[in-house]
Amino acid sequence: MGDREFADVAIIGGGPAGLAAAAEAKGAGAERVIMIERDERVGGILNQQVHDGFGTKVFKEALTGPEYSAIYEDRVNERGVETWLKSTVTELTNDRVITVRSERGIETIEAGAVVLAMGCRERTRGAIGTPGTRPAGVYTAGAVQYYMNVSNLAVGRKVVILGSGDIGLIMARRMTLEGAEVVCVAEILPQPSGIAGNIVRCLEDFDIPLYLSTTVVEIHGNERVTGVTLAEVGPKMGEKKGTRRYFDCDTLLLSVGLIPETELANALGLAMSPVTNGAIVDESFHTSAPGIFSCGNVLQVHDVVDYATLEAEKTGIAAAKYAMIGELPETNINVTAGAGLRYVLPATISGGDAIDFTMRPWKEEHDKSVVFKSGGEVLRRMKMPHMEPAGMIRIRVGKGRFKHVVNNEILVEVEE
Amino acid sequence: MNSTIICTVCPVSCPVDVEWTKEDGVLGIRNHLCKLAGPYVESELFDPRRLLTTSIPVDGGDWPLVSVKTDPPIPKNLMLEAMDEITGVRVKAPIKVGDVLMTDILGTGCNVVATRNVKSA
Numbered sequence: 001m002g003d004r005e006f007a008d009v010a011i012i013g014g015g016p017a018g019l020a021a022a023a024e025a026k027g028a029g030a031e032r033v034i035m036i037e038r039d040e041r042v043g044g045i046l047n048q049q050v051h052d053g054f055g056t057k058v059f060k061e062a063l064t065g066p067e068y069s070a071i072y073e074d075r076v077n078e079r080g081v082e083t084w085l086k087s088t089v090t091e092l093t094n095d096r097v098i099t100v101r102s103e104r105g106i107e108t109i110e111a112g113a114v115v116l117a118m119g120c121r122e123r124t125r126g127a128i129g130t131p132g133t134r135p136a137g138v139y140t141a142g143a144v145q146y147y148m149n150v151s152n153l154a155v156g157r158k159v160v161i162l163g164s165g166d167i168g169l170i171m172a173r174r175m176t177l178e179g180a181e182v183v184c185v186a187e188i189l190p191q192p193s194g195i196a197g198n199i200v201r202c203l204e205d206f207d208i209p210l211y212l213s214t215t216v217v218e219i220h221g222n223e224r225v226t227g228v229t230l231a232e233v234g235p236k237m238g239e240k241k242g243t244r245r246y247f248d249c250d251t252l253l254l255s256v257g258l259i260p261e262t263e264l265a266n267a268l269g270l271a272m273s274p275v276t277n278g279a280i281v282d283e284s285f286h287t288s289a290p291g292i293f294s295c296g297n298v299l300q301v302h303d304v305v306d307y308a309t310l311e312a313e314k315t316g317i318a319a320a321k322y323a324m325i326g327e328l329p330e331t332n333i334n335v336t337a338g339a340g341l342r343y344v345l346p347a348t349i350s351g352g353d354a355i356d357f358t359m360r361p362w363k364e365e366h367d368k369s370v371v372f373k374s375g376g377e378v379l380r381r382m383k384m385p386h387m388e389p390a391g392m393i394r395i396r397v398g399k400g401r402f403k404h405v406v407n408n409e410i411l412v413e414v415e416e
Numbered sequence: 417m418n419s420t421i422i423c424t425v426c427p428v429s430c431p432v433d434v435e436w437t438k439e440d441g442v443l444g445i446r447n448h449l450c451k452l453a454g455p456y457v458e459s460e461l462f463d464p465r466r467l468l469t470t471s472i473p474v475d476g477g478d479w480p481l482v483s484v485k486t487d488p489p490i491p492k493n494l495m496l497e498a499m500d501e502i503t504g505v506r507v508k509a510p511i512k513v514g515d516v517l518m519t520d521i522l523g524t525g526c527n528v529v530a531t532r533n534v535k536s537a
């Protein structure tokens with residue numbers, strides 16, 4: 001048993017969100033900031049995302065994942081954040097006592113503020129409704145991305161991908177470049193789940209077919225996958241008769257979505273959103289438990305890392321403030337998602353600060369507007385030439401607009 | 417001519433409306449959220465290129481692989497050929513982000529540059 005350690009701010013997770021939160025918590029004056037990472041290196045998902053497209057908002061240029069990560073790794077080191085690697089948080093209590101297991105044994109940290117930044121994991125269960133045992137050769141896309149880009153292990157020569165999530169699309173390109181044949185991508189929904197840019201650069205560039213409203217109904221092979229049968233589905237996701245098609249392959253990749261890694265949050269009994277699967281937070285990214293904050297993919301799954309970084313930087317500053325002065329702005333104004341939006345975040349605001357709201361629409365829309373309203377009056381209207389569920393929307397509302405809020409309620413809607 | 421080109425510089429994927437002619441090039445663009453769309457659309461119409469990213473095995477490093485990119489982006493139709501050139505190359509640690517690991521690949525003037533720090537093990 002080690003001694004009890006004290007930290008002003010403890011950050012759980014050393015991925016893009018954890019790195020940004022740690023750097024800013026330190027920058028905002030927190031004396032001791034400990035960032036706890038279970039892997040042997042920081043960077044999280046960015047270590048395996050060797051492709052480009054990161055940084056256009058923060059650095060105004062497109063960097064690769066490892067380059068983006070290296071910038072923040074340097075920053076936390078320069079600022080004197082303590083990084084605990086190969087360390088797993090086994091318990092977190094409501095009074096912010098953290099139990100950490102590592103090669104050193106079990107240690108406890110008592111923290112003034114805690115930032116949850118554990119990221120997300122890939123959905124697997126329920127992805128394929130095929131009965132029986134599963135032969136070798138079925139992987140999640142993210143696992144294969146790790147094998148190929150971090151561990152240098154090759155996986156499969158002839159590949160079918162189920163689900164058009166971004167990691168699956170990126171792996172379609174990656175495996176094609178490495179000489180594998182990507183037979184097709186099957187998506188059960190009538191529209192792709194991944195962003196439009198990845199459809200272009202990962203599928204169209206290499207003439208890889210994308211079959212929409214299509215899923216895997218049978219996996220063939222005893223020990224190793226030898227092929228799959230695909231079939232089209234109707235509007236209620238039932239199999240359409242007479243649409244079965246067989247494809248030879250030795251590998252099936254699953255790319256059917258990401259969900260926040262919320263074990264710790266659930267154990268704490270935090271108020272959670274059934275839509276994002278993340279915690280419900282206010283404008284400081286403060287959860288329902290005093291001094292516990294949440295940001296990055298554990299809060300809401302992001303498609304643009306820059307937005308996760310910006311969110312985490314704000315969180316890190318708020319956590320440092322909480323640790324030092326013990327209070328945050330009171331947030332009495334409720335923000336609700338109305339017609340056309342799955343959710344909007346944060347759930348409550350003070351009205352004393354500009355807010356970057358993030359949200360996702362239910363479906364693809366063209367030439368509509370996102371409108372912030374209170375008491376029937378429009379506070380802010382943002383024209384949206386194009387929006388789709390795969391793309392998170394981020395809209396800044398200046399604090400001046402909140403002067404006109406009535407009854408402490410803001411409704412955010414999609415309008416003509 | 418009017419075309420819609422999806423900007424693929426970042427995940428936002430703006431569907432950029434472009435007015436252009438073969439003779440005069442790009443006359444105007446709309447529906448883009450940032451300045452990076454301009455050069456992208458121009459190149460996509462007249463000289464389509466891609467930033468090719470992959471990894472190269474490293475000897476004696478704290479990572480088995482170093483991630484790399486082509487700098488600048490290479491012509492889109494040379495991606496697979498460039499991969500053939502890169503495959504089989506090995507490098508030695510230590511490596512720093514920005515180190516040039518291969519020069520003038522396929523005579524394109526594009527280099528292959530490290531995107532990850534790999535320390536000596």
Ligand code: SF4
Binds near residue numbers: 423425428453
């Ligand atoms: S225009 Fe800017 S924001 Fe839009 S996709 Fe291109 S780089 Fe991203």
